[in-house]
Amino acid sequence: MSxxxxxxxxxxxxxxxxxxxxxxxxxxQLPKKGYVxxxxxxxxxxxxxxxxxxxxxxxxxxxxxFELISDIPTRLFCISDDMDGMRKIPxxxxxxxxxxxxxxxxxxxxxxxxxxxxxxxxxxxARLRAFLDAFNFEYEFFSSTECYKSxxxxxxxxxxxxxxxxxMDIMLPTLGEERRATYSPFLPICPKSxxxxxxxxxxxxxxxxxxxxxxxxxEIVTVKVTDGNCKLQWKPDFGMRWAAFDVDFEMYGKDHLxxxxxxxxxxxxxxxxxxHQMYYELFLDENGQKISKSKGNGITLDEWLRYxxxxxxxxxxxxxPQKAKKLYFDVIPKNVDxxxxxxxxxxxxxxxxxxxxxxxxxxxxxxxxxxxTTITYSLLLNLVSASHLEDPKVIWKYIKRYxxxxxxxxxxxxxxxxxxxxxxxxxxxKPNKKFRAPTEIExxxxxxxxEYLSSLDSPSIDELQTLTFTVGKEFNLELKLWxxxxxEVLLGSAQGPRFGSFIALYGIKETIELIDSKIKSNYQI
Numbered sequence: 001m002s003x004x005x006x007x008x009x010x011x012x013x014x015x016x017x018x019x020x021x022x023x024x025x026x027x028x029q030l031p032k033k034g035y036v037x038x039x040x041x042x043x044x045x046x047x048x049x050x051x052x053x054x055x056x057x058x059x060x061x062x063x064x065x066f067e068l069i070s071d072i073p074t075r076l077f078c079i080s081d082d083m084d085g086m087r088k089i090p091x092x093x094x095x096x097x098x099x100x101x102x103x104x105x106x107x108x109x110x111x112x113x114x115x116x117x118x119x120x121x122x123x124x125x126a127r128l129r130a131f132l133d134a135f136n137f138e139y140e141f142f143s144s145t146e147c148y149k150s151x152x153x154x155x156x157x158x159x160x161x162x163x164x165x166x167x168m169d170i171m172l173p174t175l176g177e178e179r180r181a182t183y184s185p186f187l188p189i190c191p192k193s194x195x196x197x198x199x200x201x202x203x204x205x206x207x208x209x210x211x212x213x214x215x216x217x218x219e220i221v222t223v224k225v226t227d228g229n230c231k232l233q234w235k236p237d238f239g240m241r242w243a244a245f246d247v248d249f250e251m252y253g254k255d256h257l258x259x260x261x262x263x264x265x266x267x268x269x270x271x272x273x274x275x276h277q278m279y280y281e282l283f284l285d286e287n288g289q290k291i292s293k294s295k296g297n298g299i300t301l302d303e304w305l306r307y308x309x310x311x312x313x314x315x316x317x318x319x320x321p322q323k324a325k326k327l328y329f330d331v332i333p334k335n336v337d338x339x340x341x342x343x344x345x346x347x348x349x350x351x352x353x354x355x356x357x358x359x360x361x362x363x364x365x366x367x368x369x370x371x372x373t374t375i376t377y378s379l380l381l382n383l384v385s386a387s388h389l390e391d392p393k394v395i396w397k398y399i400k401r402y403x404x405x406x407x408x409x410x411x412x413x414x415x416x417x418x419x420x421x422x423x424x425x426x427x428x429x430k431p432n433k434k435f436r437a438p439t440e441i442e443x444x445x446x447x448x449x450x451e452y453l454s455s456l457d458s459p460s461i462d463e464l465q466t467l468t469f470t471v472g473k474e475f476n477l478e479l480k481l482w483x484x485x486x487x488e489v490l491l492g493s494a495q496g497p498r499f500g501s502f503i504a505l506y507g508i509k510e511t512i513e514l515i516d517s518k519i520k521s522n523y524q525i
Contacts, residue, residue, distance in 0.1 A: 004352070005069045011357035014321065015058075015065035018278055022062075022249050023070055025276045031246065035073040038063045039247040039275070041238075042080045044107055044124030046090040050327060051253070051283055053131060053301055054317040058280065059251055060137055061318065061362045068366065076139045077245060078132065082107045082121035083145040083231050085187075085196030093120075104195040106231075108145045121145065131301050135310060144237075149228030156244040157225045159270035160185055160236060162206045166269050167236060170262060174235075185236040188213055188223050196231065238263040243272025251278040254322075280321040286328035299327055307424045308377070309416045312336040314363040329428060336377035336417065339363075343371050372414050373406045375399060375505065379497040380421040383505050385429055386491055386514055392418045402505040433492035435518070442485045443519050445475040450512045453503070465500025489518050 008016045022036065031037075040059045042052050056078060063074050085104040089096045093113040102110040107121030117123040121143075129141055147153050160167060164185065172180050184201040188211070202220070203212040211230070212222045223229045232240055241247070242263065252260070257279045264274035282290050304313050312335040316327075325331075339360070346358045346368050355361060360368040380395070389395055395418050396408050409415060438446055449471045456463070472482035487496040496502065503511045 004356075007353040008065070008068055008356050011353050013065070013357045013362065015061040015362050016069065016356070018062045018249070018276070019066035019069055022066055022276045026072075026248060028070075030072055031248065033246050035075050036066065036070075036248045037245060037275075038074060038076045038249045039241075039245065040076070040078050040250070041241075041252075042078065042125075042128055043084065044080050044082050044121050044128070045084065045086065046092055046124075050299055050301055050304060050313070052128065053135075053313070054280070054283075054321075055251060055253075056132060056137060056139070057135070057314055057317045058321055059249070060139075060365075062249060062251075062278075064362065064365045076137075077142055077247075078128075078139045079142045079144060079147075079241065080121070080125050080128070081144045081234070081237070082125060083148055083196075083228075084234070086110055086120070104197075106145065106189070106194070106196055108143070109194055135314075144231070145228070148231055151227060153240065153244050154226040156240045156270060157230070157232070158206075158209050159243070160232065160240055161204060161209060161211070161225050163269050164204060164206070167266055170265050170269070171233075171235065174262065183233075184211075184213075185233050186211055186225055186230045187233060188221070188230050189228065190215060191221070191223070192217075235259055235262055236266050239266025239272070239274075240270065242267040242275055243270050246272065247275040249278075250275050251280055253282050254279050255282060278321075281324040283327040284324060286326060286330070288326070299329065303329075304332065306420065307427075308332045308336050308420050309339075309413055311360075311363055311413070312339045315339045315342070315359055318359045318362055329424075332424065333377050333381060336420075340371065340376055343368060344374075347371065369413075372412060373399070373403050375402065375414065375417075376497060376501075377417055377421060379501055379505055380417060381425055381429065382491055382493070382496050382502050384421055384425040385433070385493065386502075386506055387510070390422050390426060392422065395422075398505055398507070401507065429493070434488075435492040436488050438485065438489045438519060441475055441477065442482075442489065445471050445477060445482070446489070446515050446519050448474065450515045453508050453512055456508065459508075461498075461500045461504045463500070464503045465498055468499045468503075490514055 009020055026036065038059050040055045059076065063076055067074055083106045086102060086107055087104070089099045089103070093099065095113060099110070099113065107124070108119045110120040112118065112120055112123040114123055117126055125141070125143065132139060167185050171183065171185065175183055182198065182200045184199070186201060188197050188199065189195070190197050192215070197213070197215065199213045199215065201211050201213050204210070209224050209226055210222055211225055212220055215221050231237065238259070239262070242250070260277050260279070267274045284290060307329070312332065315338060316331070316335050342358055342360045346355055346360050347370060349355050349358070383395065383398060384390070392415070399406060399414065400408065406414065449468070452467055452471065459467070468486070469479065472479050483499065484494065486499055487493045
């Protein structure tokens, strides 16, 4: 075993631990299909959300970790369950009432409410693929509808029919009494209505691949289980797909954890080998409720990217995947700054084991870029807040003064961060800014503070930070409350960045003018 592999496995980074488990499961041997297959699924019943992205990015992290510790080729399949029947109307689409007539039709047979694609399912798939492509994921997309109709699943479907009774023995104990009475692994697609039917199967012909059922009008219908005439219930579908593609790794949300053994048993019943599985905790909204595609709560993919560079979202997904986390707008600034801190520490760290455990190693597939600047997202937010600037070109001038070595480039990380900070300020900070007047002692301290600032000649950030502390101590102010006063009086916020860094970025002259404007104001305390 090479030194780099040893250090990777010793790093305790979870992607390496999962990769090691996959390697053990395949006994360090090349699978007959010629590669190790990573799979991720997507339910296109609503707009793609961050949980969907998280599944792909985390799976990719494990895949890349596997490629470091093994020379076995890999592939990643992203499969959309777009043949599912629409059971309820998502809250996130226009003209909801108009879509009641399409209930129970496959998602790829329902008109696109956004009028961009041939169906609802195709639109949702396009939204997902556009986002994944924007992140440069290496994946192969599969439509469940196409897999069923083209015969990709035919052999496995016939095996499900052959082992029908065994699969029923697996499934029935998991169902309520009423559901057991009509349950079947197969859901016929009605030739008349096109709906995905949940009906009792009254007869089976495994030799010819046929089932018989009584349709909604009472007529007995005979159909093939292959070529898209039927689909499987979602639990049997999960296990069937593992067998059909010979999947080696799949992760799923904690809500699937209880079903993992069921998927595994079904897969093995039809002759497959279940993959190594990993679960992740679900995301919660700001009220602690589970995020749902149909409800549209939480943050959408587009919203996160409006307020932060994509690397910060990847970091959010990397951190503690098996720990429940709240996912709402307040978490964004911290994730951007945490990403910058990890990036800086990666390039200053000499211990290779620690570098391999650094999240940015996995975010950037082993090649983290060099940091562009020491400016943080929170610092930019406070600059925008103090200056009321919403023009990136003007903000770039402040940054160049703060860090003359930085290059102004379109679509650089800093450029994205500037534009995102402007958006975040405009949508969340500006409407909620709440200034207060200083107390008498705070007013005296601020006056002394600007006097000291006026006497300085090209101070460093550390000198400016020390001066801020010095003024607070000089007036016997508790330092925590002194800094809080600076933020509330000068920036209209309860918290902010290191104040020395803020002055260096905003400018001494501008900071003095800001203090002047606030100590002369008549805000109510």
